[in-house]
Amino acid sequence: MNQSNEQNLQIAISQIRAKAGSAYDPFPWYRKKRQESPVDYDDQAHVWSVFLYEDVKKILGDKDHFSSQFFTVTRENSLSQTIFNMDPPKHTQIRSIVSRAFTPQVMKEWEPRIREITKELLDQAAKGKEMDLVKDFSHPLPVVIISELLGVPARYIDKFKEWSDILVSMPKDDSPQEVQRWMETKVRGEMELAEFFRGIIEEKRNSLGYDIISILIQAEEEGLKLSAEELVPFCNLLLVAGNETTTNLISNAVFSILENPGIYEELRDEPSLIPLAVEEALRYRAPAPIVMRVVKEDIEIGGKRLLKGQLVLVFLGSANRDENVFERSDAFDIHRHPNQHVAFGHGNHFCLGAPLARLETEIALTELVSKFSSLSFPKTFTIDAIENSAVYGLKSFPVLLGI
Ligand code: HEM
Numbered sequence: 001m002n003q004s005n006e007q008n009l010q011i012a013i014s015q016i017r018a019k020a021g022s023a024y025d026p027f028p029w030y031r032k033k034r035q036e037s038p039v040d041y042d043d044q045a046h047v048w049s050v051f052l053y054e055d056v057k058k059i060l061g062d063k064d065h066f067s068s069q070f071f072t073v074t075r076e077n078s079l080s081q082t083i084f085n086m087d088p089p090k091h092t093q094i095r096s097i098v099s100r101a102f103t104p105q106v107m108k109e110w111e112p113r114i115r116e117i118t119k120e121l122l123d124q125a126a127k128g129k130e131m132d133l134v135k136d137f138s139h140p141l142p143v144v145i146i147s148e149l150l151g152v153p154a155r156y157i158d159k160f161k162e163w164s165d166i167l168v169s170m171p172k173d174d175s176p177q178e179v180q181r182w183m184e185t186k187v188r189g190e191m192e193l194a195e196f197f198r199g200i201i202e203e204k205r206n207s208l209g210y211d212i213i214s215i216l217i218q219a220e221e222e223g224l225k226l227s228a229e230e231l232v233p234f235c236n237l238l239l240v241a242g243n244e245t246t247t248n249l250i251s252n253a254v255f256s257i258l259e260n261p262g263i264y265e266e267l268r269d270e271p272s273l274i275p276l277a278v279e280e281a282l283r284y285r286a287p288a289p290i291v292m293r294v295v296k297e298d299i300e301i302g303g304k305r306l307l308k309g310q311l312v313l314v315f316l317g318s319a320n321r322d323e324n325v326f327e328r329s330d331a332f333d334i335h336r337h338p339n340q341h342v343a344f345g346h347g348n349h350f351c352l353g354a355p356l357a358r359l360e361t362e363i364a365l366t367e368l369v370s371k372f373s374s375l376s377f378p379k380t381f382t383i384d385a386i387e388n389s390a391v392y393g394l395k396s397f398p399v400l401l402g403i
Contacts, residue, residue, distance in 0.1 A: 009070065009292065009311065010170075010171065010174070010179060011045070011174050011179060012042075012045035012046065012047045012311070012313075013290065013313065013389070013390050014171075014174040014389075015042070015044060015045045015174065016042060016045055016047065016049060016313060017387070017389075022385070023385035023386065023387040023392075024383050024385035024392075024394070026289075026317065026392075027317075027321055027330065030051060030315065030317065030318035030321055031321065031323075033049070033051045033315075033318065034051045034052055034318060034322060034323075038050070038051045038052045038055065038302050039051075039052075039055060039301050039302035039303070039304040039306075041304070046310075046311070047310075047311045047312065047313050048295075048304075048306055048310060048311065048312040048313065049312075049313045049315060050301065050302070050312060050313070050314050050315060051315050051318040051319070051322075052302065052318075052319065052322055052324070053319040053320075053322035053324065053325045053342070054322075054324070054325075055301050055302050056314050056315065056316065056318075056319040056342060056346070057319070057342065057346050058301065059293060059301065059312065059314055060291070060293075060314060060342070060345060060346040060347040060349070061346060061347040062299075062347075063087060063088060063347065063348060064296065064297065065295065065296050065297050065299040066293040066294070066295060066296055066312065067087050067293065067294045067295075067296045068084065068085060068086060068087055068091070068292075068293060068294075068349055069085055069086065069087055069294065070085065070292050070293070070294050070311065071085050073085070076187045076190070076191070077187070077190070078190050078194060078232070078233035078236040078237070079233070079236065079237060079240060081229075081230070081233040082233045082234055082236070082237040083095050083098065083234070083237070083349075083352075084237055084241065084349070088348065091348060091349075092348070094226065094230065095348070095352070096224075097216065097219045097224045097226050098216060098226070098234055098352065099352060100215055100216070100219055101212040101215045101216055102352050102353060102355055102356060103355075104355055106215070107355045107356055107359050109210070110145075110149060110359075111359060111363070113148060114145055114359060114360060114363055115363050115367070117141065117144050117145055117148070118141060118360075118363050118364055118367045119367055121136070121137055121140060121141055121144075122137065122367055122368065122371050124136070125137050126371060126372070126401060126403070128401070129400060129401055130378065130398055130399065130400050130401060131398070131399060131401060132396050132397060132398050132399075133250075133251055133254055133397040133398070133399050134247065134251050134393075134394055134395065134396050134397045135396060137250070137364070138246075138247045138248075138250035138251045138254075138364070138397075139247050140161070141246070141247070141250065141360065141364060142242060142243045142246040142247055142360060143157075143160070143161050143164050143239075143243050144157065145356075145360060146238060146239065146242055146243060147160050147161075148211075149211060149212050149356075150200075150211055150212050150213055150235060150238070151200070151204060151209050151211030151212070151213050151214060152200065156196070159196075160196075163189050163192060163193040163196070163239075164239045164243055166185060166186060166188075166189030166190075167186065167189060167190065167193070167236065167239050167240050168239070168240055168243065168244045168391075169182065169185070169186065170182070170386075170389040190236060193236060193239075194232050194233070194236065197231075197232045197235045197236070198228065198232055200213060201213060201217065201228055201231055201232070204217055205217060212238075213231070213235065216231055216234070217231070238353070241351075241352075241353060242353045242356070242357070244287075244391055244393070245287045245288050245357065245391065246287075246353075246356075246357045246360055246361065247393065248285075248287035248386075248391060248392060248393025248394070249278075249281060249282065249287045249357060249361050250360075250361050250364045250365075251393055251394045251397050252281055252284075252285035252287060252392070252393055252394070253277065253278060253281035253285075253361060253365060254365075254368070254375065254397070254399070255285070255394065255397065256280075256281055256284055256285060256332045257277070257281075257332075257334075257375075258375060258376060258377055258399070259332070260332050263277075263332075263334060264369065264374060264375055265374075266334070267334070267365065267369050268369040268370075268373070271366050271369060271370070273334055273335075274362050274365050274366055274369075275358070275362055276334055276335060276336065276337060276339070277334040277365065278358060278361045278362055278365065279336070279339045279341065280332060280333060280334050280336050280339060281332075281361075282320075282341050282343035282344070283320045283326070283336070283339055283341035283343060284320070284321075284332045285317075285392065285393075286316050286317040286320050286341070286342075286343040286392060287343070287391060287392055287393055288316065288343070288345075288390070288391060288392070289315060289316055289317025289318075289390070289391075289392045290313050290314065290315055290316065290317070290390045291313075291314045291316060291345055291349075292311065292312065292313060292314070293311075293312045293314060294309065294310070294311055294312070295307060295308050295309060295310045295311075295312060296308065316342045316343060316345065317392060319341075319342050320341045320342060320343060325340070344357075372401050372402055372403060373402045373403065374402030375399045375400070375401065375402065376399065376400045376402070377398075377399065377400070378398050378399070378400055381398070384396045384397070
């Protein structure tokens, strides 16, 4: 896909999402699709959409028939140069190097610092009786954490946040002019950020630390090949793939907890349940509900013939509610175990940052329940959902704080 195809893809996603009705409650529409047309071709958007758990796993696990290369590799689109947009054998090679930065051991070493950052943000947010959980907490948290993990000096953090926001920004509507404007801003932001990362990488070469960039530079020096040209887009990818998704996981989790009276208190009294609650939030409100694939070779899925070159939207958010797999699939059950959700994908592109996202969210919830005796929706509460994009979450989320 070239850049204009990236725009087309954006338009297709907006069109399909618009069909789902409410942006924060697409679940009745998912259910209808699972029942009536689980493998569905949209003539206007020119994409397949797949809704059943079994088909979703089949597609993500089949790299012979489905490709992740939906963007043509261009200099302007740094995501196009990353593992996200690669197939084996290159994907396997690069992934084996970059996965060194995200091992459980590396994450464990970061845990105390992540907790410290979380507490600082909560102390700041807790000065009033109310906070915006997104603006004051779940949005800044992953950006500050990833900038430390990458070893970005503190003086650049504000600029870094700005770039990070541009990278995950979405067009305000799906008119071609707006999509064009959005693309141009994004490309400019990506170029600036790439320049910034080049400088950081150069600095690190002379003084290695414990951060992700240093780990990856060392991996390169141990004979495994990861050039600076590959390292820069990878740093961009971490921002795109990791920040907004984690923001949304935290706010979706808190929303689901508050929607179900008694759960906040249960977690406050029994914090050891928090890891299960995080898994259930991932299942129940998947922050990245759609992933994309291109058909590599003709194949039949669910009785439909998918043709080489066609685009497929794979609905993780629907698979996670599939009643064939999850009992009482529309209930938020923090005791659910086992919980084989696909919120982090499946197969060779399974989310590399899953250990970090889980750790951040577990710490976020643990610190929230230990700091506030209660959290509640304000009396006049309206859902402010992210629309018009492939991600699922809240733009703002006011909550009342009980100290
Ligand atoms: C709740 C938070 C997150 C969710 C729901 C999520 C979800 C996903 C999903 C569904 C994929 C698979 C994409 C595909 O199959 O095409 C993926 C891939 C990826 N994620 Fe995450 N992610 C999260 C957090 C993070 C974090 C914190 C990072 C790193 C800082 C990260 C880095 C990546 C990378 C590098 C890939 C590409 C892996 C590959 O292509 O081999 N993610 N993520």
